[in-house]
Structures are given as C-alpha cells and as structure tokens.
Amino acid sequence: MTDPIADTSAVESEPCAAIPGAEIESIAGKVKRTRAEDMTAGKACTWVFELSPTTVNAGLVMGNKDGLSAIYAQHASGSLTTFKPVEPIDGYPAVVYANGGEGKGNCTLAVGVRDDLVYHVIPRLSSEHPSYSDPCGLAAKVAAAAIKHLKKS
Known part of the structure; x- marks a missing residue:
C-alpha cells in the first residue's frame, strides 16, 4: 500500500467523528440520530436517517489484523456469496462482499486503509431513498x- x-x-x-454531520447529510440525507456501537471487531457508527428505515453503519474493523487480505482469503475459500473488487476509493483498494444478506438497498463495502486495517461501510436503504438502486455508490461516497477525514487526523 502506497499511502x-x-x-x-x-x-x-469515536467512530462517528469520521464524518462531520453536515457532510454525511449531504451524502445520504437528513440524520435523525447517530449512535456509536461496540461491534465484535471494533466500534462503528450508525447514522439513522429521517427517511426511515434507512441507516448507514461504518467503522474501522480493529479485530481484523489482515486487512483486505482476510476478505480475499474468505473469497478464495468459497465462504462468500458476493465478492467484487471495485474502483479504489481515494486511492485505497476496495471490495464489495457479503456472506448472505444481499438485497436491494444493501451493500457491504470494505476499504483497505492500511495492510492491517479496513474501513467498512454498510448502507441499508429504504425503497424511498434516492440511492436505493445504488447502495454501493452511496457506500463509496461515505467511505471517501x-x-x-482520517488522512487529516
């Protein structure tokens, strides 16, 4: 990885500090509430939008010390139902993947921010959301x- x-x-x-409120709203819509959550592999932020039941969950996956390599290994072992490398996000390698749970308005995007760390973005969009037909496009904007902001800190 170059940078x-x-x-x-x-x-x-503070996973919600990754993106200022006004910026997340310009990407995905008016936020009703924000909450930090302790996930099994690290803390994540969930933004709950007024256009319910739309949410975006995002955070660093601290429990995965192999970064994107771990997702590629899962794919190689055949344990993923979706695996698609996508255009790099701000120069960082990215992949859309899932192990079930695919569906309209859903996406799981992982971006390798360094060799041992990924940033996940998981939108779950209601059918009324403007990005419903392209949840991975929305995920890419959130990740970017x-x-x-990570590069500034």
Whole structure:
C-alpha cells in the first residue's frame, strides 16, 4: 500500500467523528440520530436517517489484523456469496462482499486503509431513498468522506 493511514486512533474510539454531520447529510440525507456501537471487531457508527428505515453503519474493523487480505482469503475459500473488487476509493483498494444478506438497498463495502486495517461501510436503504438502486455508490461516497477525514487526523 502506497499511502497507509497510520493514525486512526480518533476514529477508533469515536467512530462517528469520521464524518462531520453536515457532510454525511449531504451524502445520504437528513440524520435523525447517530449512535456509536461496540461491534465484535471494533466500534462503528450508525447514522439513522429521517427517511426511515434507512441507516448507514461504518467503522474501522480493529479485530481484523489482515486487512483486505482476510476478505480475499474468505473469497478464495468459497465462504462468500458476493465478492467484487471495485474502483479504489481515494486511492485505497476496495471490495464489495457479503456472506448472505444481499438485497436491494444493501451493500457491504470494505476499504483497505492500511495492510492491517479496513474501513467498512454498510448502507441499508429504504425503497424511498434516492440511492436505493445504488447502495454501493452511496457506500463509496461515505467511505471517501471518512478517508478524507482520517488522512487529516
């Protein structure tokens, strides 16, 4: 990786700090509430939008020390139902993947911010959301905003 993001400590402890409120709203719509959640592999932020039941969950996956390589290994072992490398996001490699749960308005995007760390973005969009037909496009915009802020910290 050519430009790994070394210091991610601010977002590790405060995952919602990855993207300012006005910026997430310009990408995905009016936010009703935001909550940080302890996930099995690290803290994530869930933005709940007024256009219910739309949510976007995003955060660094601290429990995965193999970065994107772990997702490629899952694919190689045949344990994923979706696996699609996508255009790099702000120069960082990315993949859309799933192990079930695919469906309209859903996407799971992982971006390798360094060799041992990925940033996940998981939109779950209602059918009324403007990005319903392209949830991975929305995920890419959210990831790009987070990477921009991670690089500044």
